[in-house]
Amino acid sequence: MKPKIILIKNAHIVNDGAIFNGDILIEGEYIKEVSDSISAKSSDVHVIDAEGKYLLPGAIDDQVHFREPGLTQKATIESESKAAIAGGITSFIEMPNTYPQTTTIDKLEEKFDIASKTSSANYSFMFGGTNDNLEEILKVDAHNVAGLKLFLGSSTGNMLVDDTAVLEKIFKSTKLLISVHCEDEATIKKNFEEYLDKFGDDIPIKYHPLIRSQEACYLSSSKAIKLAEKTGARLHVFHLSTGKETKLFSNKIPLKDKKITAEVCIHHLWFSDKDYDKKGTLIKWNPAVKTEEDREKLWEALLDDRIDVIATDHAPHTLEEKSNVYTKAPSGGPLVQHALPAMLEMHHKGKISIEKIVEKMCHNPAILFQVEKRGYIKEGYFADLVLVDLNNPWTVNKDNILYKCGWSPFEGTTFRSRITHTFVNGSLVYQNSKFIDVKAAKRLTFNRS
The missing domain is CATH 3.20.20.140 (Metal-dependent hydrolases)
Structure with a gap:
């Protein structure tokens, strides 16, 4: 099966202490190329124009309680x-x-x-x-x-x-x-x-x-x-x-x-x-x-x-x-x-x-x-990526809270920044408040001697 190819263009890429304008090519699960400018070489490439949004590596949360099993x-x-x-x-x-x-x-x-x-x-x-x-x-x-x-x-x-x-x-x-x-x-x-x-x-x-x-x-x-x-x-x-x-x-x-x-x-x-x-x-x-x-x-x-x-x-x-x-x-x-x-x-x-x-x-x-191939925007790393619009305000309320418990300590707070796209292992899983392909996740592995 031919791997899916996604090209993210015109992003402010945030990585390794720097911000630069550029493009990211995703092939299958991985980041294939990071460059100032990348052209789509075939009609099979799905192009996403970031329009100046900020592209971040996906965040890694080292401490959560998701309550399963037993407290569902x-x-x-x-x-x-x-x-x-x-x-x-x-x-x-x-x-x-x-x-x-x-x-x-x-x-x-x-x-x-x-x-x-x-x-x-x-x-x-x-x-x-x-x-x-x-x-x-x-x-x-x-x-x-x-x-x-x-x-x-x-x-x-x-x-x-x-x-x-x-x-x-x-x-x-x-x-x-x-x-x-x-x-x-x-x-x-x-x-x-x-x-x-x-x-x-x-x-x-x-x-x-x-x-x-x-x-x-x-x-x-x-x-x-x-x-x-x-x-x-x-x-x-x-x-x-x-x-x-x-x-x-x-x-x-x-x-x-x-x-x-x-x-x-x-x-x-x-x-x-x-x-x-x-x-x-x-x-x-x-x-x-x-x-x-x-x-x-x-x-x-x-x-x-x-x-x-x-x-x-x-x-x-x-x-x-x-x-x-x-x-x-x-x-x-x-x-x-x-x-x-x-x-x-x-x-x-x-x-x-x-x-x-x-x-x-x-x-x-x-x-x-020591998580393997995650946490950075680098060629050869898993394409865990997040596009952020820094100027798209929204207010936390009951209608947009996704937790099963249905509440948030931030209810009533207006945030100026909004996550518009999330990629997990090269799959676009979330876009503009809608879930798309949510079964792309993998077990983390660790590079330890």
Whole structure:
């Protein structure tokens, strides 16, 4: 069968720290040519005139919760991956705290099987660590699995790894990249009991960042980093939320050489504790959204490269669940559809360059996880591409939200930038708010020795 050929012309191509005007030729799944000008050499070529739109590599989201299996009333791999490609995210890495948990090889492969049949975006999964599954961890193939996820706080089921000896043994034994959720459980429990005694179940949401405090985050992050330094493990700290934690990370060496890296999420860059009065439990996350000062310090660390990656921690719950009182309202919210538009809005506000957005959402996740042939616009790479119109405003509302849960913390927000086209493995899967060929996704592979 002859491979399909697509020619994208007249785009502002954003790649590797530069923006240049040019054309892209896609043949089959791959980028065949990147040049100032490419001519269609036959009538079989499908030409798309970008008309000066910006062409970005597809974003790689290194932390999502798509809730399948077991929690499909909130989301499915099918529903959330479609929302992702509408938001310019062409690859995702999903977390292990589903039901059942992804803590055995059999359960991991069951999730890969679901994704192979239903995902619209390229996919991989984290394997979950517990206090008693080291034998299973050692079976994981590092070429075919994104990495290992450890909950050092705020876990579900039995996934809290709180046995110090076990934790050190895992760090010493695995060559997998270890991603961690860092909040100190003892500190949180003490704070929670104090506010529960004072208010009962209906604790005002504004106290969430005091319960899940800066101290809880820093204590856990610093311990994880010390253990990584002691054992030589490759450590990636998820969703930093405090300014104090940013001091634990370095920008003195290139990302490819770092053994300890960090991520920040959209909500911690956008919201602050001043938004709790308006948004309530809709912006209840773990770790909590904290102060304006914390948010500013996170931006500083992101821009000076102490923080390496921007992700979503997409974690949908039903609106009914989120509408409960504090103690019964779950933490987490949906973000994959709106993450890239939110960052482009920050570009419009002068906060970050488009080149830096691409670095943190496309290039760096590919480098950090050693994803094969993705994250860049390069000849020979998979054609995961996103066309963006920077001047095509739209407002988030119930009618255009694609998450299965049907709500967004960005409802009512007007974004000036719009994703107009998304390509996954060379297939045009999304164009002008319509899904086209949504079965082009592939399992991510990893270039690791």
